[in-house]
Amino acid sequence: MEVDPIPSAAKGKGKATENPYDDDNLPWVEKYRPVTLDDVVSHKDITTTIDKFIEKNRLPHLLFYGPPGTGKTSTILAVARRIYGPEFRKQVLELNASDDRGIDVVREQIKQFAETRTLFAKGFKLVILDEADMMTQAAQAALRRVIEQYTRNVRFCIICNYVGKIAPAIQSRCTRFRFSPLPLAEVERRVDMVIDAEGVSINPEGKAALLRLARGDMRRVLNVLQACHAAYDTTTDTEVYACTGAPHPADVETIVNAMLGDEFTTAYEMINKMKIERGLALQDLIAGAFDYIDTIELKPHARVYLLDYLATTEHRLSTGGSEKIQMTALLGAFKNAVELSTR
Structure with missing residues (x-):
C-alpha cells in the first residue's frame, strides 16, 4: 500500500492520537499514514480537486496511477475517511487485485457489494481496487460492465503503477490522476x-x-x-x-574507475574480489554505475555508447543471462568507451 507520512496529530510525538492505526508495534509506514487529505505529502493539485468533488457531492470514478510509495492508497483512504467518517471501512470494499484478480472476484465480491444500496446520507459506497494493473483482461472486461451498471450505488477507485495495463474502456470511465515521485524536499x-x-x-x-x-x-x-x-x-x-543491500557509492566509484583505467585482467580480478567481499550483484552495480557516469567527464558519443551498453546488459541479466559473462562484456564495453573518448 502507498505511504505518505505523518498525520498532523503525530507531529512532535511518537504517537498520533487521532490515527486509528496508532500502535507502537505497527510498521512506521502504517503508523504515520496520512489521516486527512491535508496530511498527504505533495500532490496538492490532486487533493484540492478531489476535495471540491466531495464538497459538491459529485465524486466520479477515480483512476490513480504512478510509481510505488507516492501516496495513491493513502489518498483514497483519506478521501473515504472524509466522506464516511471514522467508521469508513463499513462503506468501503478494499481489494488488492494482485491477490484477487480473477473474473470470479468481479462477478461475486464486487458485484454483491455494489448491488446493495447504502443507507448512508452520501448515497454511494466505495470500491478500492489496489494494484489493478495485475487484473486479467477478462476480469477488467467484467469490471467495465459492473462500473456502468452500479454507478448509482458505488464509486470505484482503481489504483495501479502502470496505467497502460488498464483497459482503455475502464480508463475512459474514470477521472485519471497521476502521482509523480515525491519531491526530495518534501520527503x-x-x-x-x-x-x-x-x-x-x-x-x-x-x-x-x-x-x-x-x-x-x-x-x-x-x-x-x-x-x-x-x-x-x-x-x-x-x-x-x-x-x-545496495552498493556503497565509494565501491561503485572504485569499480568504475578500475574499468576505465586499469588493465583488463587487473580490473576483472579486482571487481570479482570486491563482489565476493561486499556481496554485490551486477544488477546493483549497473544502477550505481549509471548514476556515477553522470558525474565523470566523457565525450558525448562515448557516454551514449556506455549508457546503451548498460541498458543492454541489464536486459540480458533480466532474461537469465550469465552474470559472469555479462560482467566481462561490460568491462569490455568500458574499455571500448575509453578508446572512443581518446579518438
Missing part, C-alpha cells in the same frame, strides 16, 4: 518529523544516503529508516547501504 521534511518523533539517531551522511536511495518513494524511506533504527544504535551511510 526530507517528513523524514525529519519521523526522526524527531521516534528519537532516531542518524547522521547527515546517513540521511543523505536514505534520501538518495528513496527516489521519491516514501514507503521505502520509512521502511529502511525503521530497519536501520532497529538494527543499529546510530545510522550512518554505511548502515543504510548495508541494510538495503
